[in-house]
Amino acid sequence: xxxxxxxxxxxxxxxxxxxxxxxxxxxxxxxxxxxxxxxxxxxxxxxxxxxxxxxxxxxxxxxxxxxxxxxxxxxxxxxxxxxxxxxxxxxxxxxxxxxxxxxxxxxxxxxxxxxxxxxxxxxxxxxxxxxxxxxxxxxxxxxxxx
Amino acid sequence: xxxxxxxxxxxxxxxxxxxxxxxxxxxxxxxxxxxxxxxxxxxxxxxxxxxxxxxxxxxxxxxxxxxxxxxxxxxxxxxxxxxxxxxxxxxxxxxxxxxxxxxxxxxxxxxxxxxxxxxxxxxxxxxxxxxxxxxxxxxxxxxxxxxxxxxxxxxxxxxxxxxxxxxxxxxxxxxxxxxxxxxxxxxxxxxxxxxxxxxxxxxxxxxxxxxxxxxxxxxxxxxxxxxxxxxxxxxxxxxxxxxxxxxxxxxxxxxxxxxxxxxxxxxxxxxxxxxxxxxxxxxxxxxxxxxxxxxxxxxxxxxxxxxxxxxxxxxxxxxxxxxxxxxxxxxxxxxxxxxxxxxxxxxxxxxxxxxxxxxxxxxxxxxxxxxxxxxxxxxxxxxxxxxxxxxxxxxx
Numbered sequence: 312x313x314x315x316x317x318x319x320x321x322x323x324x325x326x327x328x329x330x331x332x333x334x335x336x337x338x339x340x341x342x343x344x345x346x347x348x349x350x351x352x353x354x355x356x357x358x359x360x361x362x363x364x365x366x367x368x369x370x371x372x373x374x375x376x377x378x379x380x381x382x383x384x385x386x387x388x389x390x391x392x393x394x395x396x397x398x399x400x401x402x403x404x405x406x407x408x409x410x411x412x413x414x415x416x417x418x419x420x421x422x423x424x425x426x427x428x429x430x431x432x433x434x435x436x437x438x439x440x441x442x443x444x445x446x447x448x449x450x451x452x453x454x455x456x457x
Numbered sequence: 458x459x460x461x462x463x464x465x466x467x468x469x470x471x472x473x474x475x476x477x478x479x480x481x482x483x484x485x486x487x488x489x490x491x492x493x494x495x496x497x498x499x500x501x502x503x504x505x506x507x508x509x510x511x512x513x514x515x516x517x518x519x520x521x522x523x524x525x526x527x528x529x530x531x532x533x534x535x536x537x538x539x540x541x542x543x544x545x546x547x548x549x550x551x552x553x554x555x556x557x558x559x560x561x562x563x564x565x566x567x568x569x570x571x572x573x574x575x576x577x578x579x580x581x582x583x584x585x586x587x588x589x590x591x592x593x594x595x596x597x598x599x600x601x602x603x604x605x606x607x608x609x610x611x612x613x614x615x616x617x618x619x620x621x622x623x624x625x626x627x628x629x630x631x632x633x634x635x636x637x638x639x640x641x642x643x644x645x646x647x648x649x650x651x652x653x654x655x656x657x658x659x660x661x662x663x664x665x666x667x668x669x670x671x672x673x674x675x676x677x678x679x680x681x682x683x684x685x686x687x688x689x690x691x692x693x694x695x696x697x698x699x700x701x702x703x704x705x706x707x708x709x710x711x712x713x714x715x716x717x718x719x720x721x722x723x724x725x726x727x728x729x730x731x732x733x734x735x736x737x738x739x740x741x742x743x744x745x746x747x748x749x750x751x752x753x754x755x756x757x758x759x760x761x762x763x764x765x766x767x768x769x770x771x772x773x774x775x776x777x778x779x780x781x782x783x784x785x786x787x788x789x790x791x792x793x794x795x796x797x798x799x800x801x802x803x804x805x806x807x808x809x810x811x812x813x814x815x816x817x818x819x820x821x822x823x824x825x826x827x828x829x830x831x832x833x834x835x836x837x838x839x840x841x842x843x844x845x846x847x848x849x850x851x852x853x
Contacts, residue, residue, distance in 0.1 A: 355556075
């Protein structure tokens with residue numbers, strides 16, 4: 312009986328630990344690819360322990376497959392991409408639990424490109440809380456202008 | 458305080474700064490160079506090369522971003538126009554539900570010219586508030602308000618308060634078209650402008666000899682019993698409205714074509730608006746939005762090429778009327794019979810930009826062709842520019 316209780320406790324503890332620990336995701340430069348497709352949804356979800364992380368669901372043009380595209384914290388995402396927008400995403404691609412996952416480096420839309428990570432995957436929003444992304448086409452830092 | 462304590466305190470400050478720097482402190486530097494064959498945009502066609510330096514420090518703390526920006530402008534052949542300005546401030550960004558956000562910025566700007574143009578030195582607070590809401594049905598609503606107060610310590614007629622407000626509505630269509638309509642209201646108020654006294658008239662004046670300044674009124678008669686001149690001040694408000702309609706069409710993700718039409722209306726003519734006219738003519742010829750009335754049309758193409766190289770080409774045409782601004786001769790006297798200034802401006806721009814790691818690089822070329830009823834503003838201008846910026850980021 313004592314062994315059974317101990318086993319159940321251990322089982323409960325390990326389940327709780329697994330639930331509390333988000334799987335660590337790495338940006339892999341050897342898995343970077345570019346995907347063209349149409350935005351089917353945009354959500355704020357939990358990722359990298361942040362509750363307000365912008366996630367785009369993208370339907371790839373060629374295959375029709377759906378990708379979960381993790382972009383950046385919401386405050387840094389300053390693009391007017393909407394559902395139905397045709398965009399091009401470059402990022403590190405993996406498959407996790409059957410889900411196509413992209414950690415975004417850049418997004419091109421309507422002739423503009425926005426960068427979210429450098430080529431090694433280092434997030435460009437680090438230490439820039441309060442400053443939305445101003446795009447990557449020489450938009451020099453000027454406050455207050457969106 | 459003894460030496461040991463001072464060293465200890467300094468060490469503590471450095472350690473704290475270092476810790477903050479490692480986490481949330483960012484430093485950015487930019488250099489932009491501009492060569493122009495007509496730097497002041499008039500018939501004098503003076504050539505110059507302008508170097509603009511920028512350094513900025515940002516410290517992020519939760520929803521706040523504290524910043525300190527410093528800019529210097531150096532004219533190679535016209536050093537009397539060299540400027541230095543500095544702006545400390547704070548930005549607050551609050552992310553509401555979904556993608557909606559409110560942003561508020563406070564700053565304090567200080568600008569200094571060298572001796573010859575020190576009348577144009579100013580300082581004063583700035584405030585900006587902006588709300589952006591993404592609604593169902595592919596709409597984006599945005600509203601904003603900007604306030605700026607400038608005090609010109611060497612020439613108080615230039616002092617002004619500036620209010621700007623705008624509302625914008627955008628709608629995205631599945632055809633990859635974004636339709637955007639913006640309406641704005643600007644109001645610039647000059648609280649105390651030196652005016653010529655018209656003897657025998659009633660007049661109000663601002664007496665700045667009082668400690669806080671005071672509005673005074675005098676009836677008919679000479680303004681100064683002693684017969685000596687006394688500065689008489691008046692006030693002036695210039696309301697200005699505009700509307701823009703723009704259409705952006707995406708052709709695939711890497712190509713965008715944007716067309717825009719703008720209609721601008723000044724409610725008040727600019728008779729007696731000397732402070733504004735001087736300010737715009739001498740120092741800010743590129744920023745004359747309070748002076749003109751009329752229409753502007755532009756067409757731009759943006760392309761993302763290989764390796765994320767951005768290319769932007771644009772052409773714009775503006776028909777500008779300057780109500781209350783009259784054609785003048787070389788001596789600054791109105792030419793009789795009085796004719797108002799009317800301009801037509803053609804503007805071509807081409808710009809290349811690229812991010813390489815933490816470097817921001819751009820190069821551009823711009824040509825202006827301006828025809829005017831006033832010969833002084835009948836000119837062409839070619840500007841070639843290039844710039845590089847580097848952003849040191851804090852680690853977390």
